[in-house]
Amino acid sequence: MERLGGFFDRIGLAMAGKRNPWGRPSGKSGDGEDDGDTGDTPSGETPRGPRNPWLPGNGVGNRGERPRRSASIEDIFKNRGPEGPRRTGGPGGPNFRLPQRPGGKSWFPVAMGAIVLLWLAVTSVHFVQPREQGIVMWLGGKYSRTMQPGTNFTFPWPIQTVDVTNVSEIRQNQIGEGGENLILTGDQNLVDLSYLVRWNIKDLVQFRFELAEPEETLNEVAEAAMRAAVAETQLDTILSGAGRQQVEQRVRSRMQEILDAYDAGIAVQGVEIARTEAPQQVIEAFNDVLAARQDAERNLNDARRYEQQLLAQAQGGAAEFDNIYEEYRLAPEVTRRRLYYETMESVLADTDKTIVEADGVTPYLPLPEVQRRARRGQANGDAAAVPAPPAGGQ
Amino acid sequence: MWERHKFSIIAVVVLAVALLSSLVIVPETQQAVKIRTGEPVAVINRFDPDEPYGSTGAGLWYRIPLLDRIQYVDRRILDLDMRGETVLSNDQQRLEVNAYARYRIFDPVLFVQRAGSEDQLRNQLEPILTSVLRQELGRRTFASLLTPERGNAMENIRDALDRQARQYGAQVIDVRIKRADLPQGTPLQAAFTRMESDRQEEAGTIRARGERDAQIIRAEAEAQAARIFADAYNKDPEFYDFYRAMQSYRRTFETGDGQSSIIMSPDNEYLRQFRGGR
Numbered sequence A: 001m002e003r004l005g006g007f008f009d010r011i012g013l014a015m016a017g018k019r020n021p022w023g024r025p026s027g028k029s030g031d032g033e034d035d036g037d038t039g040d041t042p043s044g045e046t047p048r049g050p051r052n053p054w055l056p057g058n059g060v061g062n063r064g065e066r067p068r069r070s071a072s073i074e075d076i077f078k079n080r081g082p083e084g085p086r087r088t089g090g091p092g093g094p095n096f097r098l099p100q101r102p103g104g105k106s107w108f109p110v111a112m113g114a115i116v117l118l119w120l121a122v123t124s125v126h127f128v129q130p131r132e133q134g135i136v137m138w139l140g141g142k143y144s145r146t147m148q149p150g151t152n153f154t155f156p157w158p159i160q161t162v163d164v165t166n167v168s169e170i171r172q173n174q175i176g177e178g179g180e181n182l183i184l185t186g187d188q189n190l191v192d193l194s195y196l197v198r199w200n201i202k203d204l205v206q207f208r209f210e211l212a213e214p215e216e217t218l219n220e221v222a223e224a225a226m227r228a229a230v231a232e233t234q235l236d237t238i239l240s241g242a243g244r245q246q247v248e249q250r251v252r253s254r255m256q257e258i259l260d261a262y263d264a265g266i267a268v269q270g271v272e273i274a275r276t277e278a279p280q281q282v283i284e285a286f287n288d289v290l291a292a293r294q295d296a297e298r299n300l301n302d303a304r305r306y307e308q309q310l311l312a313q314a315q316g317g318a319a320e321f322d323n324i325y326e327e328y329r330l331a332p333e334v335t336r337r338r339l340y341y342e343t344m345e346s347v348l349a350d351t352d353k354t355i356v357e358a359d360g361v362t363p364y365l366p367l368p369e370v371q372r373r374a375r376r377g378q379a380n381g382d383a384a385a386v387p388a389p390p391a392g393g394q
Numbered sequence B: 001m002w003e004r005h006k007f008s009i010i011a012v013v014v015l016a017v018a019l020l021s022s023l024v025i026v027p028e029t030q031q032a033v034k035i036r037t038g039e040p041v042a043v044i045n046r047f048d049p050d051e052p053y054g055s056t057g058a059g060l061w062y063r064i065p066l067l068d069r070i071q072y073v074d075r076r077i078l079d080l081d082m083r084g085e086t087v088l089s090n091d092q093q094r095l096e097v098n099a100y101a102r103y104r105i106f107d108p109v110l111f112v113q114r115a116g117s118e119d120q121l122r123n124q125l126e127p128i129l130t131s132v133l134r135q136e137l138g139r140r141t142f143a144s145l146l147t148p149e150r151g152n153a154m155e156n157i158r159d160a161l162d163r164q165a166r167q168y169g170a171q172v173i174d175v176r177i178k179r180a181d182l183p184q185g186t187p188l189q190a191a192f193t194r195m196e197s198d199r200q201e202e203a204g205t206i207r208a209r210g211e212r213d214a215q216i217i218r219a220e221a222e223a224q225a226a227r228i229f230a231d232a233y234n235k236d237p238e239f240y241d242f243y244r245a246m247q248s249y250r251r252t253f254e255t256g257d258g259q260s261s262i263i264m265s266p267d268n269e270y271l272r273q274f275r276g277g278r
Helices: A003-014 A075-077 A108-125 A204-209 A214-231 A235-239 A240-260 A280-330 A332-349 A368-377 B006-022 B109-113 B118-138 B142-146 B150-166 B184-231 B236-253
Strands: A125-128 A132-138 A144-147 A150-153 A160-166 A172-173 A180-185 A188-200 A268-277 A350-353 B023-026 B030-035 B041-046 B059-062 B068-074 B078-081 B085-088 B093-104 B168-183 B262-263
Touching: A075 A235, A108 A125, A108 B262, A125 A132, A125 A160, A132 A204, A144 A160, A144 A204, A172 A214, A180 A214, A180 B168, A188 A214, A188 A235, A188 B184, A214 B078, A214 B093, A214 B168, A235 A240, A240 B168, A268 A332, A268 B262, A280 A332, A280 B184, A280 B236, A332 B236, A350 B168, B023 B030, B023 B085, B030 B109, B068 B109, B078 B118, B085 B118, B093 B150, B118 B150, B118 B168, B150 B168, B184 B262
Parallel strands: A350 B262
Antiparallel strands: A125 A150, A132 A144, A132 A160, A172 A188, A180 A188, A188 A268, B023 B059, B030 B041, B030 B068, B078 B093, B085 B093, B093 B168
């Protein structure tokens, strides 16, 4: 009973200094509000009554006391400025009174009615947005029904409670981000994969009631399905774009299957592989394969260029011959002679010529070539006239 | 107020406390076992897959205060996570396996009597899962662990685990391998080394093929060029011989800045007219 007394005491405290909301002028002495502090407070506690805000000096002389339990607006105004208690007549001022109702009745029932109406409106009318659904539960946690988009009426809280969730929103779970996520492939290689699962709630009731940890379940199922799918494919297939799509499809359908078996109420919209790479440790070797492809390509290009050049040359040469031959056919003998003399002319014009007249004459060597070389060895290489070869002595 | 209505207020409070302590709230996600002086007497909201939500036993129930104790048992699908365990396949390869099981408590009374709490059930089931997994996977080759054939292994594991779980009033719905990784250290390094050598081999092959193809292209080009020449020259081989000789003379004697010397015999064809002879 002692404790109960303290409890009521505390209610009295909580009300202390606050204006009575029902419009009765508050804080009149002898209002019965002050009864609390003379009540049987538990021993060992200093008596804590409501502070009378109209006592002069209140709020100044309370240093060293326990912190105040209530900070009413008047008390705060009291402590501001040297002019002491404020006497403005604004609402919330100390002398504020509600205007009299006609007939002199109390405002109390009106206020109560308003509050009840507000409570009914707020807790029993629900506007569910187009992408949302709501679960209605009876007091005590029994499922009542699911609200579809639109205006819905329920019993007011706490008879029925409502939980509205966006069910169409596509949620995204990233898996394998942050560091390497190595998965074994079918040919016992490793691939570094990260992927994204896009899902939404298919059946809100199942989603809420069937699984203890829907999100975690989704992630675990995704991981199991992804690893199973990757284990069925070769590394090269996954690294290539086409194989990736196949894996995505397979993971999606497998995930849906498993989640439906759990009655998870989740629809997997899509699985998207974000990253497929060779493990960091062997990336060099993989890059070398790419380099090899480029090398091979370059090699082929070189060969093709050579081919083009060679064919061009051949065609050029053939065309040249064809042209000459055309002339030659028209005038064989003359053309032949002409070509012969032209060639000899140009060949012999630039070379040293020695004509040996008779048989049995041994020409004296060194030949002019040799002499020229000897001359070049001297200081200034004047190209002097070719000295006549000394008479060949016999 | 307090003085005047002391007794009525106390009465109201006592009534409220009595009412609240005899009320039981069972949400849709929970089953509840009513235990009267240590003896389970009733199950509220027992799991039944055929009952649609809304007609289940969830909601407000009563109990006798001080005599009845209510123990809640989760009604949803619960998960059992296995820590990474190293499994030895029958060809002595190690594999680090991480699995999960999903189970549901369908017999709360049995569960309360045998297991007590979910944590205790997990502690019971986890070693069983681990050992069953080891046995089942240890019968298979490493390669087959990675293939879809694993599915049948998972079924065996699930059935074995289910048999154990049913003793505690739980049913195992699904067991899946979440991850199967090569253990750190030698096995992982070996895989990396193999991958590396595979790639090196591939790179070598690609380069060799590229060279081969390039060579083929060059050879074919040469053959084609030869064909083009032959087609042209075959019109008159004799004239070709002459024409080509002329080209050749120019090329050999004209290059080298006229440093060649020619010693001609006077009966050279070129000097025919020079000799005045006919």
